[in-house]
Every structure is written in structure tokens, then in C-alpha cells.
Amino acid sequence: MCDQTFVAITFGPCDNCAKTKPLMNIYLNNEVINYCSLCVELMACQGLEKGETVAKLKKETEALKVKLEVERNKLHDTELHKLAEKVEAVGQLNIRARRVLKGHANKVLCMDWCTDKRRLVSSSQDGKLIVWDAFTTNKEHAVSMPSTWVMACAYSPSGCAVAAGGLDNKCSVYPLSLDKNENLAAKRKPVAMHTNYVSHCTFTNSDLQVLTSSGDGTCALWDVESAQLLQSFHSHTADVLSLDMGPSETSNTFVSGGCDKKAKLWDMRSGQNVQSFETHESDVNCVKFYPNGDAFATASDDATCRFFDLRADREVAVFSKDSVMFGASSVDFSLSGRLLFAGYNDYTINIWDVLKAERVSILFGHDNRVSTVRVSPDGSAFCSASWDNTLRVWA
């Protein structure tokens, strides 16, 4: 008797049919809607129709995927490794760990070479960016980032700046100064702003633009000077984990890979997704363009690396072995494109023969997952970064 609830009925014109009737006060997407009871019923029925549409769209997706496969299979007349049977085998490789770069206090998540072929930048879970001289193992710069888990770092083409980003949802550019005493962290310039973590970043062909991929499912192109968004790339249906720009200086395309198991090719000027590949069975952790720009490789949590040809628009090789059971985190090609270096979560690096789809060698040395593998710009060495807090240079 003390607590009686009274329902106050509002009486007025309905928002939908404009008739003056008793209104039902409901909220839709946090907005007040004043509909009469008839219009509310009609709206609820439309909701039912929406449910049907989702199922219809799913069926349409499956049908289109089947059609795409049929079109692709029409041109599937042979296999790369079959054509490569006459090619001479690679032979014994004399690759060993030549340098061990120690200095990070936690997992090294990413690294990139400078165009001068001797410097490299690495980023770590400890929130630091370190610029190393790979010949001497000296640390040239160390910068503290505002957040930990710096998942992406890149060297600018001029060698004068580095970009880095991660859990702070941003990608920032740091100009490198020759003055050792200068506080680089103070000169930080935030360039990219996403709504989720930044998984990968790279400079385009100049120091003026940065391309980023993010856990929010998009890739974006930014102008460094003004920090403006120039182009945004939407098509992935889950986190985008990696991207790579086309190798040529005039290139306007890039590939991306994500948690939706897809690898996609994009046109940077139009923002369009030109081609899509979905043969992996799990997250695509890394994508890398082939040196001639007509193909690319991917590394995935399904323990395989795959090779896709852009002109044939299909997967043309799978690099897998029963004994390789752990996810691959990163791939890169040797200068000629004959070898594929892949880093795995079982702490090893496998070297694959791209043409014959066979493993040539396996490298041991890291004590934890290999997070990134990158070949130097002149192909004379490659560097691996690992969760064991070190980087190793192999040559």
C-alpha cells in the first residue's frame, strides 16, 4: 500500500503516424521515441524481418564464395612446385646467429631495419624503443613510450625518424636527433588515432605519410605533418594484425592480414579492397609482399605460411609440415625471393624454399616465441625479435 506505482499515460501525436493517441514511452538507441501502440507493434514486426535478412545475407555470402572459388579454379592449371621441379635445390646454407642484441627488459614485439642496412629499431613490452647499430651492437637511442606493449615500430625511409604505436591506440613519430643528450620522448608527435590497439605501422615511400593497422578492424593512411587522416580502409571483419606496402617506389597498394583469417589487397588512392584471400584456418599474423610485387606470403596461427599470387588471384603454395605445430608469427623473403624466413611460437625460425614449398633449414637460438623476422634492405642478413627480450642478427 505504501509503494504503489502509477503509470502516467502521455497522450499526444504519435511520432510515426501523427494520430493523437495514448503513446508508449520507449527508448531506442538511447533516444526517446513516442509511438502509439500500433506503430510499436509494426516496428517490432520489422525487427523480425531483420532476423530473416541476416540469414539471407549469410546464404548469399556462401553462394558468392562458392562462385568465386569456381572462377578461380578455372585458371588453376598447375602448381608452383610442379613447375619448379627442374629448378636446382638451394643447397647448404651457412646462416648462423652473428649478433645478439640485449637491452630490453621485456618481450621484444617488433623491429624494423633502417635503409642504411646497419641500424635497426626495436620496440618492447617494457614500453621502450631502442635504436641499435647491428654491426657493433651499440645502442644509439632509447626512448620511453607513454604506454607498454609497443606492438609496432618502423624506421622512416630517410633514417631520420621512427614511428611506434600499440596499446595506447596511437601511432607516434619520433624524430631522431644526433645529439645523444636530447630527450627524444619530449619530441613525440602523435600522428594516428584509432579506437583500438595499433598492431602495425609503416612509413609509405616517404617520411610524410604513415600507414597503420589496428585492432579496430581498419587500416588508415595519415599525414605526419598535420596528423590528418587521409584515407581509411574498411573491409576486415575483425582485428587487422599486419600490413605491408608494395615494394616498388611508385607502389600504391598494400596487403593486410587479420583475425578474420583473410588477407586483403588494397588500392591506397581509392581506399578499395581489390582482392581478398581466405584460405587460412586461423588468424593471419603477418603479411609480406614478394620482392617483385606480384605475390605475397602470410604467417598464421594455423601453423602454416602460405604464398598467394596476385595475378592468378589464388593461393599457390602452402608451407607446412606435420612437425610444425605452433603458430607462425612473422615472415620475410630473402632478396631474390627464393627463401622465406618464418618465425614461430615454438621459438624456432624455419627457412622455406618458396619455389619447391620445402623446408630448407631450421634455426634455433631464441628462448621464447619469435615475434618478428625482417630481412635487411640489401638482403645480407636478417634479424629476429623474440619474447626472450633479445634480438638476433643472422647472416
Place this chain on the structure above:
Amino acid sequence: MARDMAEKDILKMEVDQLKKEVSTPRSAVSAAAKETIEFVEAQSPEDPLIKGVPEATNPFKEKGGCIIS
């Protein structure tokens, strides 16, 4: 973006994308693979990681002793 989208919008995006891709111009695997092999054969002799670099000129050779600059 993808995280905030409704399932229906994500599916619509996929359907539109697939419709575009069905008509992508393609070449035969044999032609594309042949070009890849030719590219590799042309470049392999100069690939430092395959042919090796003599220890004397390898900048990454193990350090030891004096370095005269």
C-alpha cells in the same frame, strides 16, 4: 570499426565485397608461376643469404681481436 558494427552490416559489407571480387581479372597459375620462377632464377645468384658472403667482407662476422678503422 568492425567491432562496433552490427552483424547485419558486417555481412552486407562482405556480400558487396564478394560481388566485386567475382569479376576480378585473373591469369592462369602456369603463367604467373612461370614469371615467379624466372624472377627468382634471375636474382638468386646475387642473393647474399644463399650464396654466402666471404668472412673477410661480411660486416656481421663474429667480432674478435682488434678492429683497425
